[in-house]
Amino acid sequence: MTTTADDGDRAEAGRSAGPSRRRAGRPAQGILSRRLIFETALRLVDRGGADAAGIRAIAKELGVQPSALYNHVDGYPDLIAGMRELISDRIPLDMFDRSPWDEALVEWSGHYRDAFAAHPSTVALLAVLPLAEESSTTLMYDGVIRALVRAGWPQERVLILLVALESFILGSALDLGADEQMLDPGPRTDVPTFTSAYRARAEFLSARRQSTADASFEFGLRAMLAGFRAEFDALRSDRPEP
Known part of the structure; x- marks a missing residue:
């Protein structure tokens, strides 16, 4: 699943990650941590979907070289496991x-x-x-x-x-x-029981807020x-x- 995310960042792989190329608020390489990397991966997945958190994408987001991440994580499976840890810790x-x-x-x-x-x-x-x-x-x-x-x-x-x-x-x-109206049968007339049940549910839940x-x-x-x-x-x- 890393291919989609990483290919788009290939051009970034060879660029310098020095301070002059970091946006404000991005960490210096010396303060990278597993937790920061996992939090960044989770943010990228939230923003762009399951394929958005490749190693190069995370490095680009943090303003560091991809190689810097490998000092803290073992690769993509480790990233996925780390995201699961972040979510599980909140339960x-x-x-x-x-x-x-x-x-x-x-x-x-x-x-x-x-x-x-x-x-x-x-x-x-x-x-x-x-x-x-x-x-x-x-x-x-x-x-x-x-x-x-x-x-x-x-x-x-x-x-x-x-x-x-x-x-x-x-x-x-x-x-x-999901969309609250995802099961709306619309104006069809050939599914009267479904349509009636859909409307009855809407009235029932509206009354209960x-x-x-x-x-x-x-x-x-x-x-x-x-x-x-x-x-x-x-x-x-x-x-x-x-």
Whole structure:
């Protein structure tokens, strides 16, 4: 994915990155850090999409030579992992220390959705990326899993639950940035049931002063948690799975 971003910056690769070529506010090479590089990569992805954060593009943004970045990062996969770390660090876990597992999952899911909704272009980029070694994202998963196991969930089930919930959360993060009218059937007359349901939803949500994305997220989350609770109760009582 680096090709698109880097090719456009090829002409910059051989240019001097001395102070005379830096815009105001750009850092000197000596104060580069992994965090600054990752924050810059995330800003470029927010601005230009998933292909916008190549090594040369980041170097150009920071006013340094591309080679300077390799003193701090190992390459593009390391950049992607670093962006994931920045977002994951914004998702708190304290609710698992003060609330029952199901209530904590609801609160955590809201924070998770908001963190990725602020950077929607990263969802497709990060959702399929293997975890990096020493990843703080791994620590986040460990915290959630530890709370679920402590509550009584069997270890072999917790990751199945977590991936199912995470898939819903990431889809909801994308939906939060979608056009409110994206499902509008328009003036068609051959889909009367769809049109009626669309208008009924609009009236219902208008009365509640709620967005379509929030309504769907809350409804879906309630449904998932109801299923998780039923599964949990069945496992605890040795009844057949629902």
